[in-house]
Amino acid sequence: MPADPVPVLQKLFGFPDFRGVQRQVVDRVLAGQSTLAVMPTGAGKSLTYQLPATMLDGTCIVVSPLIALMHDQLRAAEAVGIRAATLTSVDENKAETRGRFLDGALDLLYVAPERASTADFRDLLDRGRVALFAIDEAHCVSEWGHDFRPDYRLLRPLLDRYEDVPRLALTATADEHTRADILEQLGIGTDGMIVAGFDRPNIRYSISTRDNTTRQIADLIRETPGPGIVYAQTRAGTEKLAEALRTATGRPVRAYHAGLDPEVRRRNQAKFVESEDMVIVATVAFGMGIDKPDVRFVAHAGLPKSIEAYYQETGRAGRDGDPSVAHLFWGAEDFARARQRIAEVDPQRQPGERARLNALGALVETAGCRRRILLAHFGEDPPAQCGNCDNCLSPPAAIDATETARKYLSAVFRTGQSFGSTYIEEVLTGKSSERSLMNGHEALSVWNIVDGDERALLKPVGRALLLRDALRTNPHGGLEFGPGARALIKGEDTLSLVVPPKRERRRRGGDATPNPLGDALFEALRTRRRELAQEGGVPPYVIFHDSVLREMAARRPTSLSAMAHLTGVGQRKLDAYGEAFLRVIREN
Incomplete structure (x- = not known):
């Protein structure tokens, strides 16, 4: 019977007892059983292999996707007294590390999947003693996952070579399809899955339409002390936004993307990791390699790739359990661009990609609880209200904008499905121009049919129609009908608009400090x-x-x-x- 892990937990980590499903996972590992553990970020996934590694005879081989993440985890392990090392391309002590492994002087050895699948590494393991394989960020093994890494697919032969060594796969981000694929790809039985749930109650989720991205994110930075991550859509946008936020807030702000000089990128990441108040503006390449628990906010300056990506990226906030904020700023053009990208991928993947985009649309469009939609996506049945998202804290109003939507669609159709949103609004509100006269559009039945308060609905209606795929943009920026247009025009569907409450700017401090x-x-x-x-x-x-x-x-x-x-x-x-x-x- 395995030894009781609680005294080791108390001595190493200073915790009186395990949290959540940690004990279940650790007990399975100590009993030599292979396991897939799906646990939210901040739930202590790394502890479930770090602790057993100190109790088992041999070394735990940890497969991790990024060098920066391995080095962060190495630092944390060594800080509590665990004998650990990394074997990466940037390490200068590879010979020493191999020697420590062969001498049985390592509890943990971190490697990338690319190295783990090589013959040289297999030969090294054959000469030592392996107690456990831990596969971190295990969703990378699945083509269903949003961060698929082909090198993870090459791990199975290595694992099967040591069939008596238990396997522990760990992820915070895996829907039902992805979980099933992980089990199959890594050779773990279906009875070996432990799902802890996906809720991160300390994160406050908020979603807003963009009107002035720099100002909106600058407000968030001023209101939220502590380190933060801002995700931008492009490399150029990353540097431009970082400069604007630095000027607007006076906070230390740096950029991070794959196109930066490697030394600049390394230095910016290192400064962020050690800082207690820095903001980093980055592409989504940044984050998986960061094991920083005190990130107080994550902001998206545009739409993420999927709900899975959104969950993982926002999950980098508040890993220490303290109150944190996740704020997404989106625009209708995000959905238009996403649909154009989907049209260019393998036709077999398109239905799945469209489903992911529609799930994001439901999240940003809802007047109900954001957390409920997020958790339901992962198969949970959460309560109707969470009390810690923007819609629960300040319930928005909803108005029926179906008639305005039909007018908008009529204007798009009658002007030939070739003009952008600004011109469509000019036609509907009767704003005469050389273009409207030349095209004869002032004689159309849709000319000047929107006035008064209804004018204020045109921009949000246009956004909503693009989001629902009732409208699409052509390569020249003109609007044309999408699959969702017909039902609205024929009266078979309605359009409800969420009207967010007036936002009051909060003072710095409060629960965020x-x-x-x-x-x-x-x-x-x-x-x-x-x-x-x-x-x-x-x-x-x-x-x-x-x-x-x-x-x-x-x-x-x-x-x-x-x-x-x-x-x-x-x-x-x-x-x-x-x-x-x-x-x-x-x-x-």
């Missing part, structure tokens, strides 16, 4: 943590999370034995940092 009560001792502890982090060359959160410092400030331990009872203070960290923080408490 790490120190909502303004505790002077907490700030002094943070200052000491920052100094220790600089001395040790590690990010502040590797030493202690803010939640540990808040408990420290509240309970004011006077001895190392008292400090050892704080959640998150394991033996290694107590030995390394305990006296330094006790001195701060005594002096304050």
Whole structure:
């Protein structure tokens, strides 16, 4: 019978007990059973292999997709006293690492899938002792997944070579199709799946239409202290938005994308990881490789690829469990561009891609709970209201805009399905121009049929028609009918518009700040943590999370034995940092 893992949990990590399904997963691993664990970001997935690795005879091989992620996880493992190493293309100590593995002196060895599938690596494993294979970000193995990596498909022969070694696949982002594919591709039985649920209750979800992206995101940055990630659509847009936000907010803001000089990219990422207030504006290439728990907000300056991608990207906020914000800003042109991209992919993939886009449309268009739609997408049955999304906190009104939508579609049809939204609005509101006179459009039945309050509906109606695929844009920017137009014109469908409540700008602080009560001792502890982090060359959160410092400030331990009872203070960290923080408490 496997040994009780709780004493090891308390000594290594300083946690009194396991959270959620962690115990179930750890027990299966210690019993030698292969497992797929689907756990939300921030639920402690890495602990489910790190802890068993210290108890099993041999080394746990961790397959991870990005070098930066491996190095972050290596730092965190070493900080609690786990013997760990990485074997990557940028490591200069490869010979030493191989030697440690062969000598049985490693609990964890992190490798990329590209290396794991090589004959050279198989030969290395044959000469050592492997206790466990942990496949992180396991959704990358599935073509159904939004981050498919072909190299993950090459792992099965390696796993089968060591058929007596258990396999632990880990992901936070996998719908039903993807989960089934992971099980098949990695050779894990269907009885080996543990799904913890997808809810991240500490994240407040908000979605808004774009009107001035820089101003809207700058407002969010001013209201939300702490590190943040802004996802932009293009490389050029990333740098332009970073500069604009830096000027508008005065906060440190840097750009990150694959086109930057590698050294600049590495430096920007490193500065963000160690910072307590930096904002990084990035393409979606950024994030999977970041194991930073104190990100306070994630903003999207445009539509993500899918609900799965949105869930994973927003999940980079609040991994420490503290209140965090996820705000998506979208425009109708996002949906138009997405449909154009879908038309260019393999026809066999198009139905699935359209389903993903329609699911995003339902999320941004709803007047109901955002979290309910998000969780239902992953097969859960959440309550009707979550109490922590924009629609639950400030319920929007909904108005019937069906007649305005029919007028809009009529104008598109009668002008020949070749003009953009601005001109269609001019026709409907009777704004005369050289173009309208030359085309004879002022004689049409749709000329000047929208006035008064209805004029304000034209832009949101145009957005809604594009979102629903009732309208599409042609390559020249003109509007033409999509599949959803017919039902609206024939009176078989209606169009309801969500009218968001007037937004009140919040002052900086509130629940978003790490120190909502303004505790002077907490700030002094943070200052000491920052100094220790600089001395040790590690990010502040590797030493202690803010939640540990808040408990420290509240309970004011006077001895190392008292400090050892704080959640998150394991033996290694107590030995390394305990006296330094006790001195701060005594002096304050």
